[in-house]
Amino acid sequence: MEKSMYNSLPAVPRSRREFLQALAAAGTATLMMGEPRLANANVQVIAPPAKADSCILLWMAGGMAGPETFDPKRYQPFEIGLPVEKVMSTFPTIDTSVDGLKICQGLENVAQVMDRATLMRSVVLPDLGDILHSRHQYHWHTGYVPPQTVAAPHIGAWIARMLGPRNPVIPPFINIGQRLEGFGEAEEVKAFTTGGFFGSEFGPFNLPYPEDATLAVRPPKGMSAGRFTNRYKQFKELVAASPQAEYASDYQQESMIRSIDSAYRLLNSEHKSAFDLSLAPRREFEQYDTGRFGRGCLLARRLVEAGARFVEVTTEYIPFYHWDTHENGHTTAKRMKEEVDRPIAQLIIDLENRGLLDRTLVIVASEFSRDMIMEGKPGSTAKDQSRAAADVLGEMKHYGLHRHFTGASSVVMFGGGVKKGFVYGETADERPCIVTKNPVSLTDLHATIMTAMGISPKTMFEIERRPFYVTEDGKGQSVNDIFA
Structure with a gap:
């Protein structure tokens, strides 16, 4: 293969600084690239029949522990002096609407809609060295x-690019709940919250505060329509004439302008009312209003009704907050379940009542799971990042799963053609709780999602005469056993 500037990029960044440097280099290179060209790489690519028209990803940012949520293990209540090695789940189990299926206490509402779900307990994630979220x-x-x-x-940009908008006025890829400024690792989070080489028009419409979403689809307060239109035209001219333009390809510049045009159309459309949560009936709003994530789920439902193609709603990633439990794992998990339980269940019920669930794929997922004593997975050399390291329980902050675990992770899917009340895969009952049946790689999980959306896992684009696949190297295999 020809040598290029990319050969100098480190294969495995060992620090946040190296990670940022590598991502910045890739981002700069992407701006200089021309239009990506859809190709078939000498293989016949046949799109599977779509089982879903829309996708909602409910992202449990920070590492949702399977044994505390959807894959319960032996329960051990808090007791001072208890060896931590005996602690596997810190919540007792509860029954669900599926005979024989149990999940963890604190998810009582989700438990009642599990008869609409496929629960995958066997997603295996790679050990990427020192674990950076x-x-x-x-x-x-x-x-x-x-x-x-x-x-x-x-993944939202891929779906937006391959399928296009369901409603030409509604952005096809919308990201709800994640702030991109003002916290550690913000720049790294920005690096994947983009359209990538597809350009700005397929990037996310970011709405960090769902209750303020309507502000993003109307002119600034006090600005007349004529003045706003004039500013819009001037802004387009400014983009084309900016100093950065000389470093961007014609395609990337045109993509930016198309994204501006799309935003302008939305601001002048009646469909923008979907962004206004104040228009929701009071009782409906209260059913979702457990916090920013809950309001985000309501907004996601309204946007899918209006024609959004892909919506991500996140509990938000901020280091050492929310699901990123490095101490006080039990207490934090209890609080997080109070925030996500009712909105997730209500979203599923509402989509079903509106006749949208069958054609909407809803995914509940996280970057990895957690364990009480193991960092990474068996054999990992990843540095232990726990803030509550102890051999025995001495205080409440020690109680809970606060180390990263990549040996198994749970993913829940609703609608989108998946089987109802179905469990796929198993993990060991005793530590290490690795996958013991039907392992699913992340590549195959992506292939499964793309298959549900009617996109071949072998789809490939040529970027500067180099192949880039929707699943890594086009090798993703859909887990078809989960489809009805």
């Missing part, structure tokens, strides 16, 4: 381990 989140969202020679598109 942003690296694993980049991998999950793009299907590729960073750094890459180009900016890899987010």
Whole structure:
């Protein structure tokens, strides 16, 4: 293969600084690239029949522990002096609407809609060295381990590019709940929250605060329509004449302008009312209103009704907050379940009542799971990042699963053609709780999602005469056993 500037990129960044440097290099290279060309790489690519028209990804950012949520193990209540090696689940089990299927306490509402779900307990994630959440989140969202020679598109950008908008006015890829400024690893999170080499028009419409989403689809307060139109025209001219334009290809510049045109159309459309949560009936709003994530689920439902193609709603990744439990694991998991339980269940019920669930794939997932004593997976050399390291329980902060675990992870899917009340895969009952039946790689998980959406896992684009596949190297195999 010809030598290029990319050969100098480190294969495995060992620090946040190296990660950022590599991503910045890839991003700059992408801006200079021309239009990506759909190709078949000498294989016949046949799109599977679509089982879903829309996709909602409910992202449990920070590492949702399977044994505390959807894959319960032996329960051990808190007791001072208890050896931590005896602690596997810190919540007792509860029954679900599926005979014989149990999940963890705190998910009582989700338990009642599991008869609409396929629960995959056997997703196996790679050990990427020292575990950086942003690296694993980049991998999950793009299907590729960073750094890459180009900016890899987010899974939402792939779906937007391949399927196009369902409603030409509604952005096909919408990201709800994640702030991209003002916290550690923000730049890394930005790196995968993009359209990648597809360009700005397929990137996310970011709405960090769902209750303020309507502000993103109307002119600034006090600005007349005529003045706003004039500013819109001037902004387009500014983009074309900016100093950065000389470093961007014609395609990337045109993509930016098309994204501006799309935003302008939305601001002048009656469909923008879908972004306004104040228009939801009060009782409906209260059913979702457990916090920013809950309001995001309501907004996602309204946007899918209006024609959004892909929506991600996140509990938000901020280091050492939310699902990123390095101490006080039990207490934090209890709080997080209070935030996500009712909105997830209500979203499924509402989509079903509106006749949308069958054609909407809803996914609940996280970058990896957690364990009480193991970092990474068996044999891993990853550095232990726990803030509550102890051999015995001495105080409440020690109680809970606060180490990263990549040996198994749970993913829940609703609608989109998946089987109802179905469990796929198993994990060991005793530590290490690795997958013991039907392992699913992230590549195959992506292939499964793409198959549900009617996109071949072998889909490939040529980027500067180099192949780039929707699943890594086009090798993803859909787990067809989960489809009805």
